[in-house]
Amino acid sequence: GENVGLHLPTLSVQEGDNSIINCAYSNSASDYFIWYKQESGKGPQFIIDIRSNMDKRQGQRVTVLLNKTVKHLSLQIAATQPGDSAVYFCAESGGATNKLIFGTGTLLAVQP
Amino acid sequence: DTAVSQTPKYLVTQMGNDKSIKCEQNLGHDTMYWYKQDSKKFLKIMFSYNNKELIINETVPNRFSPKSPDKAHLNLHINSLELGDSAVYFCASSQGLGGTQYFGPGTRLLVL
Numbered sequence: 001g002e003n004v005g006l007h008l009p010t011l012s013v014q015e016g017d018n019s020i021i022n023c024a025y026s027n028s029a030s031d032y033f034i035w036y037k038q039e040s041g042k043g044p045q046f047i048i049d050i051r052s053n054m055d056k057r058q059g060q061r062v063t064v065l066l067n068k069t070v071k072h073l074s075l076q077i078a079a080t081q082p083g084d085s086a087v088y089f090c091a092e093s094g095g096a097t098n099k100l101i102f103g104t105g106t107l108l109a110v111q112p
Numbered sequence: 113d114t115a116v117s118q119t120p121k122y123l124v125t126q127m128g129n130d131k132s133i134k135c136e137q138n139l140g141h142d143t144m145y146w147y148k149q150d151s152k153k154f155l156k157i158m159f160s161y162n163n164k165e166l167i168i169n170e171t172v173p174n175r176f177s178p179k180s181p182d183k184a185h186l187n188l189h190i191n192s193l194e195l196g197d198s199a200v201y202f203c204a205s206s207q208g209l210g211g212t213q214y215f216g217p218g219t220r221l222l223v224l
Contacts, residue, residue: 008153032210043116043202043215044155087153097168098209102155 008087010107019077021106023090028071030092034100035064035075039086047075047088077108085110115139116216118203124222125193132189133219135203143167144186145204145213146178155202161186162209193223 013019025033031052036044050057050064050073057064063076073090090103116137125131137144145168146158160168164180175191186203203216 034212036215038153041218043204043217046212046214049212089155093210096209097160099157099160099168099170100213101157105153105155 008105008107010109012109012111013080015080015082015110015112017080019075019080019084019108019110021075021077021088021090021108023073023075023103023106025071025073025090025092025103026101027092027094028068030094030101032093032098033064033066033073034091034093035062035073036089036091036102037084037086038089038105044089080108080110082110082112084108116203116205116214118201118216118219120219121217122220122222124224126224127193127195129193130189130191131193131221132187133201133203133221134185134187135216136185137203137205137214137216138184139205139207139214141205141207141211141214142183143206143209143211144180144183145206146186146188147202147204147215149200149202149218151199159186159188160209167209195223197221198223 034049035047038044048059061078065074087105091100093100143162145160149155158172159178161180177189180186200218204213206213
């Protein structure tokens, strides 16, 4: 697929394990953070978001943690499944135009 | 029921040609975007329009000209295509500048 040969940071996990994908963001003024999932050949798909007045938010099988002190964001996926295999991007935004700035992406490879 | 759609999905063309990519969203959103994703999967915003008004223009060459005939459409015209324009171009839309952005499937442009 499109991800073959890419030199993205890669996280390889066994099916059923929990996954943690980390992201460092750059702008301390950012107040909105989003995680996107991009499967091979498709567009980024919204997973979960969090605003800067929170430090944790949970969705279905996913949890986002925000540590503003060290400008760190993480995505936890519980009971990882083969369908979770994709590139995961964190994104930050803030300011008048709310421009989204994307991180470099992490390739999650789930081994059956 | 595609929410954000783009045409064409693939575009192969010669250097120096002029081409257009079209984007339509049926989500009722008032804000639309164009992003470029390079071969390393780096995703960067190019333009955003809110209610047909240009909000973000990220130092993109003048050869790129977005046009928004109405709130549901944002097209991208590229003049004098160069090799470096080869990339995947994604359209996205949101409700308001701070709303969650939903992405289209992408247009894979290859300039020969």
